[in-house]
Amino acid sequence: MRDYIRWAVSRFHQEQLFFGHGTDNAWDEARQLVLGALHLPFAIADSYLDCRLEDDEHAMLRDLLRQRIEQRVPTAYLLGEAWFCNLPFIVDERVLVPRSPIAELIDQHFAPWLADEPARILDLCTGSGCIGIACAYEFPEAEVVLADLSFDALEVANQNIERHELGERVYTVQGDGFAELPGQRFDLIVSNPPYVDAEDFADMPAEYQHEPEMGLACGEDGLDLVRRMLAEAADHLNERGVLIVEVGNSQVHVEALYPEVDFTWLEFERGGHGVFLLPAKLCREHQALFKQRLNG
Template sequence: METSTLIGYEQPTVFVTRLFTVAGLTVARRLFKELFMITSRLRTVRDHIRWAVSRFHEEDVFFGHGTDNAWDEARQLVLGALHLPWEIADSYLDCRLEVDEISELRRLIKRRIDDRVPTPYLLGEAWFCGMSFIVDDRVLIPRSPIAELIEERFAPWLASEPARILDLCTGSGCIGIACADEFPDAEVALADLSYDALEVASLNIERHGMDDRVYTVQGDGFDGLPGQRFDLIVSNPPYVDAEDFADMPDEYQHEPELALACGSDGLNLVRRMLAQAADHLNEKGLLIVEVGNSQVHVQALYPEVDFAWLDFKRGGHGVFMLTEEQCRNHQALFQSRV
């Protein structure tokens, strides 16, 4: 291991002890002096953000779990670990850190680089629609462009305020809970196959005080919802095809495969959802589904269907919308291609 790596990450006392054990006294003194110079330079919040940015670039870290660049990733990790707000006043960035804070930041940055653990998992928290959600490796990290639709209240497509909303394949519950926050009179169901995911979703329901109108349902697709209908069904299901899944960066290996991969074309679950959606939508209801890069497979599989592919101001693609009428009119077609 290179000296710079040791200096960057180890506790000073542990590092020096090992030096005196392994190396000669002269070498130890020289490296201790180097260690002192480096640690004395990295004392403030700003220092550690800048240092993390440099390390992320050096180690070719992948960004895709809430950020798309080294600067935002470093800010997210450092500020999050210190429990500081994202919109912190610039003067606070020059505050000096305590020794234990520096040690914790070094530990987290090391894990981000060496183990490729996504920052939200390191912090146990992710943000979606301006709301904080508990996350761990039982659930996908929230990052769907559907957030933009929620913030715009699904305008102009939603005819009226929905009374009942379904977040299908809910994971952490972020989409459904954000919908509940935007539509305070709506009842919201969070459905998922994974019991582990529903445990996390339940924690987030409690965190946001929505136990009275947001509930969880266990089941495969619509299986746990017999006879139930909704005004709005929103889903970010597993949709990654086999080719894309094989090429995903290491960071994605920390997320549950069940929430990502779904067959050779990524549409194993989406096909079943489309076949059953008409039976679970109220009149004038909407179905909104994210399929990402598998948009090409959807279009190839259903060339007869006029999917509305939605645009996003903040980036994102592969989200389609169908009306209840379209789902009903094409139900036989959808059922024939499951």
């Protein structure tokens, strides 16, 4: 195993792979791929790295490393699994690879932003379901709705609900934004929607081409869906509810479009940016403005 990891690191550097789907360097990427493929923990004792491999394991590793290097397939897709909030999730090319900085907020119980324990949580644009399912672990009494436009994504989310045995209080809803949630209100709405603007999408590394485009790109400024979410959020938040949305590099577009709105831009110790928070009160106060600017 040690030889495969060393060889992979060299080749990853030589081929200038991009790391951004769970790791940020060649060593961690190689270790994750080799050990993950062999169903071994990332933190395995160093002595195990000298264990000999079976012939079929050699063949499997060579094939996976070839796909990672030649086809630029993200490691999570090659393994069929990604970790988020220290929880394993099934992933494939129907959903984005989990990597949102919102994980840090979940780990912190969304402190100090939530006034009370949320009874109902909405993970809008859920993809694999990782954010909502992680929230279900953090708030064991809450009902959690995982909503997405993509049937394919929700198939993966349902697999993850089953994997984590949360079917009694976590369920999926297929629809465009809030369209299939009429009259429903939540204490926490959290979303990692598509937000990549046209310029950034055109410049993304090859690894991102394996992810579903509808989970990444969303119009010229990346805010086609975010504008609609802001216009409708007040109708779906309880009185003391909170809206949290990741917009990444499109933060500049949000600030330019709504200079009157006092967004709280959250900071992260573990890296990440472009996540705003709006309490229900501000969603209501600015709803007319949000609706007015629906078309940019």
